[in-house]
Amino acid sequence: MELKVHSYESMGTYDGPGLRLVVFLQGCPFRCLYCANPDTIAFEGGTPSAAEDIVKMALNQKPFFGKRGGVTFSGGEPSAQAEALVPVVKELQANGINVCIDTNGGIWNSHVEELFSLADLVLLDVKQFNPEKHLALTGHANTRTLQTAAWLEAHEKPFWLRYVLVPGISDDEKDIRDLGDYFGNGKYKMIKRVEILPYHTLGVSKYGPLGMDYKLKDVPLNTPEQLVKAKSIFDEYFDCAVLN
Numbered sequence: 189m190e191l192k193v194h195s196y197e198s199m200g201t202y203d204g205p206g207l208r209l210v211v212f213l214q215g216c217p218f219r220c221l222y223c224a225n226p227d228t229i230a231f232e233g234g235t236p237s238a239a240e241d242i243v244k245m246a247l248n249q250k251p252f253f254g255k256r257g258g259v260t261f262s263g264g265e266p267s268a269q270a271e272a273l274v275p276v277v278k279e280l281q282a283n284g285i286n287v288c289i290d291t292n293g294g295i296w297n298s299h300v301e302e303l304f305s306l307a308d309l310v311l312l313d314v315k316q317f318n319p320e321k322h323l324a325l326t327g328h329a330n331t332r333t334l335q336t337a338a339w340l341e342a343h344e345k346p347f348w349l350r351y352v353l354v355p356g357i358s359d360d361e362k363d364i365r366d367l368g369d370y371f372g373n374g375k376y377k378m379i380k381r382v383e384i385l386p387y388h389t390l391g392v393s394k395y396g397p398l399g400m401d402y403k404l405k406d407v408p409l410n411t412p413e414q415l416v417k418a419k420s421i422f423d424e425y426f427d428c429a430v431l432n
């Protein structure tokens with residue numbers, strides 16, 4: 189089976205530990221208002237890519253991965269292509285390459301379950317803990333994402349929780365505290381890192397040419413004070429929170 193690849197990034201440092209080859213897969217069921225890669229959302233498109241080509245590219249770059257690096261599958265939503273991805277992950281791992289899956293956790297089937305059980309590390313994006321605000325932000329409920337987190341914990345699968353802090357959208361103190369109460373204070377032992385990701389607008393220029401409207405035009409970037417405050421709240425619940 190072929191994977192539909194949107195693009196590659198070599199030497200990536202933002203999506204998992206160490207230096208990584210990041211493979212952005214095409215297609216995502218979410219519609220996040222701040223999506224920085226709106227061109228990866230449509231399931232149509234992308235370049236059909238053979239598993240061997242991806243493995244070959246990773247092997248070429250393996251000398252740069254060091255002890256901590258490897259390959260991260262991102263998107264788009266990589267779990268949407270779980271069936272085709274599973275054999276690629278197995279082949280990479282058979283070659284000693286660490287594999288991370290960057291996911292919104294919103295899809296579940298037997299292939300996704302196998303994918304997550306294989307992954308060395310899952311980067312779980314929790315967009316909002318408040319259910320209504322999550323729906324407004326992404327077009328989807330967060331129920332499945334929370335169930336995915338519970339599955340990762342129950343199956344002792346290490347994961348990073350990633351949270352994009354958008355002023356007025358996901359930085360309300362109560363929402364962060366509710367998330368902290370739910371996951372933090374040692375309740376989720378498999379959470380190895382909490383990444384607070386500042387809001388950025390680097391993807392905005394992609395919207396016009398795609399015929400899409402960027403709805404967060406009036407949302408400002410985080411102030412340094414907002415970031416420091418959010419970090420201090422996360423720190424009350426987690427000893428592994430970092431501001432990226």
Ligand code: SF4
Nearest residue numbers: 216218219220223264
């Ligand atoms: S889950 Fe990721 S790729 Fe999908 S719409 Fe949201 S930000 Fe974009």
